[in-house]
Amino acid sequence: MSSLYVWGGAKLADVLELVGIPNCSRVTPSGQKHVEFEENGGLYTASIPLIQATNPESDVLLAYEMNGETLNRDHGFPLRVIVPGVIGALSVKWLDSINIIVEECQGFFMQRDYKMFPPSVDWNNISWPTRRPQMDFPVQSAICSLEDANLITIKGYATSGGGRGIERVDVSIDGGKTWMEASKSQKSGVPYISDHESSDKWAWVLFEAEANIPQSTEIVAKAVDVAGNVQPENVDVIRNLMGILNTSWHRVQVRIGHSNL
Numbered sequence: 012m013s014s015l016y017v018w019g020g021a022k023l024a025d026v027l028e029l030v031g032i033p034n035c036s037r038v039t040p041s042g043q044k045h046v047e048f049e050e051n052g053g054l055y056t057a058s059i060p061l062i063q064a065t066n067p068e069s070d071v072l073l074a075y076e077m078n079g080e081t082l083n084r085d086h087g088f089p090l091r092v093i094v095p096g097v098i099g100a101l102s103v104k105w106l107d108s109i110n111i112i113v114e115e116c117q118g119f120f121m122q123r124d125y126k127m128f129p130p131s132v133d134w135n136n137i138s139w140p141t142r143r144p145q146m147d148f149p150v151q152s153a154i155c156s157l158e159d160a161n162l163i164t165i166k167g168y169a170t171s172g173g174g175r176g177i178e179r180v181d182v183s184i185d186g187g188k189t190w191m192e193a194s195k196s197q198k199s200g201v202p203y204i205s206d207h208e209s210s211d212k213w214a215w216v217l218f219e220a221e222a223n224i225p226q227s228t229e230i231v232a233k234a235v236d237v238a239g240n241v242q243p244e245n246v247d248v249i250r251n252l253m254g255i256l257n258t259s260w261h262r263v264q265v266r267i268g269h270s271n272l
Contacts, residue, residue: 018093019076023109024067032111036065039111047110048092048103057101058116059094059146070095070213073106095213096173097146100125115144128252137252147172150242151258152180152218152234157265162221165193167261169234174212176205176237182220186229187244187260193218193232205237230263 023046024034038044038061046064049056063069072093075082082088087104094101100120115121126142152169163184169177180193195203195216203216218232233242243249246259 017078018072018074019079020072020074020090020093022067023071023073023092024065024069026073027065032061032065034065034067035062037062043111043113045112045115047112047116048101048106049108049110050103051105051107053107055103055120056116056118057103057121058112059097059101060115061111063094096148096175098125098148098172101146124253125255126253127255130250132252134252145255149256149258150175150177150234150236150240152232152242153261154230154232154263157230157263163224163265165220165222165230165232166218167232168215168217169195169232170215171234171236171238171240175240176210176212177203177216178205178235178237178239180216180218180232180234182218182222183231184222184224184228186262187231191220191222193220224265224267227264227266230265231260233260 027036027046028034032039044061045058046061047056047058059071064071072095074087074091074093075089077083077086082091087106090106091104092102092106121144123139125145126139127145128137128142148171150169150171152167154165154167156164156166158164158166165182167180169180171177177195180195181190182193183190195218197203197211197214197216201209203210206212224230235241243259246257249257249259
């Protein structure tokens with residue numbers, strides 16, 4: 012299991028600097044505070060704050076390559092933006108124009124789609140302007156494989172928004188009653204340490220744990236990031252009208268069978 016994509020392109024901060032907008036700018040002299048990305052045809056638009064776009068440490072990329080090859084059409088040819096650490100809806104494909112604007116993008120998907128509302132809100136009392144568009148994604152993890160040998164090897168990934176590192180991944184083989192800490196890595200044979208200079212703040216953290224599972228059970232994984240954010244136990248506590256950002260504990264049901272042969 013490894014990271015799926017390696018992007019190549021130009022940093023947006025460098026491009027904006029070339030047209031006269033300095034690094035780490037919060038507002039332009041004429042009052043613009045956001046950078047808008049417009050898809051070819053103008054049907055899809057999204058924006059990020061100017062300070063994020065102009066900060067080289069944010070690593071916002073105008074990508075024209077993926078895994079060492081020219082970007083293909085499905086992934087946004089000829090150009091797309093990659094905004095790491097935030098929901099994928101802001102990484103606009105088939106980029107046609109970049110606009111420096113005063114207020115955040117007023118397009119449909121930012122103003123009437125990717126927003127999280129409290130449980131008290133339904134379609135009868137929803138008020139779209141009361142909530143900000145979703146930016147950073149919350150801490151999350153998922154079990155991706157179970158390898159059967161003398162012990163079961165449990166493997167998966169964890170990540171958190173905003174470049175926050177993963178402090179630990181807890182794994183349970185009894186449905187969450189008891190826990191053990193998984194080992195973490197990003198490169199083969201190199202232990203991962205959150206916020207260490209050797210770690211990639213935008214990439215998945217891969218985790219692995221071994222356990223003896225003698226009977227049918229439920230395997231669970233949950234991650235904790237460096238800010239102490241932890242995945243919620245179940246979707247009920249984070250249920251929302253739009254159904255977004257379900258990052259509750261990932262659960263895998265395991266059935267142990269016995270052959271009669």
